[in-house]
Amino acid sequence: xxxxxxxxxxxxxxxxxxxxxxxxxxxxxxxxxxxxxxxxxxxxxxxxxxxxxxxxxxxxxxxxxxxxxxxxxxxxxxxxxxxxxxxxxxxxxxxxxxxxxxxxxxxxxxxxxxxxxxxxxxxxxxxxxxxxxxxxxxxxxxxxxxxxxxxxxxxxxxxxxxxxxxxxxxxxxxxxxxxxxxxxxxxxxxxxxxxxxxxxxxxxxxxxxxxxxxxxxxxxxxxxxxxxxxxxxxxxxxxxxxxxxxxxxxxxxxxxxxxxxxxxxxxxxxxxxxxxxxxxxxxxxxxxxxxxxxxxxxxxxxxxxxxxxxxxxxxxxxxxxxxxxxxxxxxxxxxxxxxxxxxxxxxxxxxxxxxxxxxxxxxxx
Ligand SMILES: C[S@@+](CC[C@H](N)C(=O)[O-])C[C@H]1O[C@@H](n2cnc3c(N)ncnc32)[C@H](O)[C@@H]1O
Numbered sequence: 001x002x003x004x005x006x007x008x009x010x011x012x013x014x015x016x017x018x019x020x021x022x023x024x025x026x027x028x029x030x031x032x033x034x035x036x037x038x039x040x041x042x043x044x045x046x047x048x049x050x051x052x053x054x055x056x057x058x059x060x061x062x063x064x065x066x067x068x069x070x071x072x073x074x075x076x077x078x079x080x081x082x083x084x085x086x087x088x089x090x091x092x093x094x095x096x097x098x099x100x101x102x103x104x105x106x107x108x109x110x111x112x113x114x115x116x117x118x119x120x121x122x123x124x125x126x127x128x129x130x131x132x133x134x135x136x137x138x139x140x141x142x143x144x145x146x147x148x149x150x151x152x153x154x155x156x157x158x159x160x161x162x163x164x165x166x167x168x169x170x171x172x173x174x175x176x177x178x179x180x181x182x183x184x185x186x187x188x189x190x191x192x193x194x195x196x197x198x199x200x201x202x203x204x205x206x207x208x209x210x211x212x213x214x215x216x217x218x219x220x221x222x223x224x225x226x227x228x229x230x231x232x233x234x235x236x237x238x239x240x241x242x243x244x245x246x247x248x249x250x251x252x253x254x255x256x257x258x259x260x261x262x263x264x265x266x267x268x269x270x271x272x273x274x275x276x277x278x279x280x281x282x283x284x285x286x287x288x289x290x291x292x293x294x295x296x297x298x299x300x301x302x303x304x305x306x307x308x309x310x311x312x313x314x315x316x317x318x319x320x321x322x323x324x325x326x327x328x329x330x331x332x333x334x335x336x337x338x339x340x341x342x343x344x345x346x347x348x349x350x351x352x353x354x355x356x357x358x359x360x361x362x363x364x365x
Contacts, residue, residue: 051129108136114129
């Protein structure tokens, strides 16, 4: 037990997971497919991204012209400020530049900008990035990086998971478009879930199953090694407020009667379609078993949010350990919620037994 606590502590402090090119490409392609002009004339900020490490900067630099970007800004966080200390050594790219400073390379963040063909070779790519040291360490919360946020139209990155709540609030307070990676568990945070409910944030294109593979700098916490690169599987998902086609695909569903007749998972789960003791809603233990003909509120697995189409469903609230603390009183009243000894903050209860965290939904009329 003590050992596993130690491992967890190590993990939460390690924010050094690097996103693979293919994962970025697959995700971003969906936004461009849905709206070919989604990035046209826009300033994109990558606020946790040093191009020497990050594929985000390389990807957007290589696609600068194809996407019609106006400006790409990428900022990195100082080596000395990182919670997880790897053996930092500046790259040749930096040390061979006249502005190289051996103090600043560890204490200051860097800013990279791209606006056009600097080298004059007829193409816009990573070689056209200009860079300098930031005044501070590149913390996204600093006034210096906030100014860049305010200049940007779209913010894209895999942020430090340990600061995820703050990072999302930082984007939302500036009312920006965004595509970011998040830990799956974050969707029921009281700072995140209401944004889902209000359709101010939704799942990205990439499906949630299976976790995502990242390059990790922590050699003590590796799941597999591919071509000498340490990789870690993290239960991560993309969150965004930019539209894409998958978001508008309706779930194909059967009636309750047909589910009871043909869906073996429903037949084998004794809680299927039972009313909760503490909510005026029924338990639907699998997203594919949402009855097409039930008019009331249904509790469905959290992973429903991956399949949610706003044309098909309304999200009423969540039934989880966060509900009592986060739900507006009128929502609880509408759901006829009454606290139950077993509900631990608002989970659904059936025959005095708590069920998993659920999203409470109903069909759109
Ligand atoms: C999960 S990693 C992702 C890196 C890169 N975006 C990628 O996906 O390849 C998060 C990065 O944010 C940096 N970071 C941590 N705290 C930060 C802060 N307060 N401000 C800016 N960056 C921070 C970490 O050092 C790390 O490089």
